[in-house]
Amino acid sequence: MSHNPIREDKTCLNCHHVAEKRFCPNCGQENIDTRKTFYQLFVHFFEDLTHYENSFWKTIKNLIFKPASLTKEYLSGKRMSYLAPIRLYIFISFVTFFLLSVIPDNEDTPDVNINKKNELKSSNKNKDTIYTEQQKIIDLEKSGSISKTTSDSLQNLIIKAKKEDLEKDKSQFTLLGRHYKSVKELDSIQKNGKPSEKLNSFAYWYTRKMQLVKDKHDSEDLKEKFAESFLHNLPKSLFIYMPLFAFILWIFQNKKRWFYFDHGIFTLHYFSFLLLGILIIRICSYFFEFVNDYTFFNVLEYIFMIVSILYMLYYFFPAHHRFYEEKRSITIIKGVTMFFINLICITLILFFMAIYTFINIH
Template identity: 50%
Template sequence: MSHSKIREDKTCLNCRHVVEQKFCPNCGQENTDSRKTFHHLFVHFFEDLTHYENAFWKTIKNLLFKPSTLTKEYLSGKRLSYLAPVRLYIFISFITFLLIAMFPSNINDEINKSEKQLDKEMAKANIKIDKGEDKKYFHLKTMKEIDSVQKYGKEEDKLNATSYWFTEKAIHVTEKNTKKEIYEKFVESFFHNLPKILFIIMPFFAFFLWLFHNKKRWYYFDHGIFTLHYFSFLLLIFLIMFVIDRLLGLFGENSPLSYVAAIINFVGTIWMCYYFYPAHHRFYGESRIVSFAKSVILFIINSLFILFLLSFYVLYTFINLH
């Protein structure tokens, strides 16, 4: 609840209705001074999210440890006791991506870890890599060589229109970027666009739920609320593991606390994978066997869809690097 001073003027600034008390009885706006300091705006943002009533911590507790409780409570009409689903998701995603931006992972470590795997994949595609100490460029055929094959080569050696377009884009990227630069640009682009990717995934996630359940009993809206809470849970678990990993990482990789971080990450990952089943079972009220079967099928379908979407995104990001 806001602690701002109440205006002496009893006319609502929003609807011009007479305000006898703190809030306008016509539109609900608080009758306080409209000019605020930055500090007030910042505090008011979190007040608005948590409304200083235990609703925030009550929501977080149920989200983490009581699968589907928030969804059932919200759809039953008990909405003031918890944060609204959209507000909850926006709040958690805001904090998550803010902290990721503030404490990014070491890109050089990530490059070293995945370099061998990338080399293996490039070898399969017959792409040679210059193993120089300072620079590692991908070496494809030049466009001049490819155009020569397209014009004078054998039919089986020529590229179709789609392959030619992709090859041209790949050559453009690899001629102007080292492997490290490609990694850096890709990781930066990925985390920058991850919120958009999640927003794209969620409607499809809810759609798959809609396909597998009684259309007369459940509306798409119900599946949407379930999806918002589920994705909020996934982001929250990721956020907790991220914060713990960064905090305990301050003590060094060889510290005993690194083992604590590893255990927490392991438990968190297991809970993330398992959470969907009890949430599904409790919310939709189906038998454990039916719910388990549907959970597995939905998990596979959504995993394949997410894999497809991420693969498309990787390809799109690669061909648009500069």
């Protein structure tokens, strides 16, 4: 409920019934002024999204520390005290992926600095090697051992060879076991090459898509765009995967006692917990980076990460046990079996999503 004053006019703006109090007895709309400041609009949006009056924090608390309690409460009919499962998932999903995309990596950490120094040394080494070889050829030319034409040809060959080596180093992705310099080379081989060199229709389509991306971007740019695009598409993959996760639960449970809807609510709460856990770990990791020069905080971060990850892995078992009310031994057997089934499924989904992400990088 907002804290805006009630309108003096008691006629409901929605259904035109008389609203003596804050809410219309006919349609339930709040009888307040519809014109608001930007601040009021923002607060109203947040309150509407989270149903802020204690229910939000109560929901989050139960979600983290009381596995399956939200699902049981919701299915028992107690729905006004907590956020609705779909609203909870959408809100947590939005906040998680938004903050993951805006929280920067700390570029001042020792590991990053060491990598940058190594890359700089490697680059300087290549330049020094080219310079040394060219200098030797120039010295031979001055001494009369080789002609100027030969000297120029040798220098051009050295530069060309070094460029080819650099291009090979840039190639971070193997295209069906073959390396192509450009799309033109691939098209030429596909059109005029030997039958053994040609690819089938699908392999050619896939390889051409990959090569187009490689031709447009260098290695570092490609990594950055791939990570950005993968993170952008991850929420879609999780949303697609949830019905499959609920279906796997349905397979392992009593069909007469539990409906697919029940498994869907359990899945929404479980995935909301996982996303919230990922967000908390990332935020804490970011702040720990500012004090990573102190051994105490490094140890504390390590312990926090281990405990958090173990708790996220453990969470499913008490949630499953309390919700489905089965013996602990049965819960463990089913849980481990479903874990490996889901691991295979999510690996395949992420693999195909990675391919989709890569071939659609612009």
